[in-house]
Amino acid sequence: MNKTLIIILIILALGLIAYNVTLVDFEAPFQGDSTIALIGILASLCAIVLLLIFMTSKKIDKKIKDN
Template sequence: MNKTLNIIIIILAMGLIVYNVTLVDFDNPLQGDSTIALIGIVASLCAIVLLLIFMGSKKIEKKLK
């Protein structure tokens, strides 16, 4: 995967986080659709972290070669 694709996926994940935050009912965050929105937020954050780790490992791999 090249760098631009990683950045596009990170931006899409951030967009999903913003969208899911709008769906959360902060009075009852663990009721109904709010639970699904919270799961979506956590999943998007995990995707971002994994992509950042992947990008860092690719930088290290280039330096070792």
């Protein structure tokens, strides 16, 4: 995957986090649609972590191949 594509996916995940934060009812965060929004926030955070791990593994792979 291209570095530009990974950055675009990270930005999209950040956008999803921002959208889901607006859906959370902070008075009752574990009821109704707030639960779904929290799950969406958690899923987006997991996607960001996975993409960052992938970028790091690509950098390591490149360094190994150069040596």
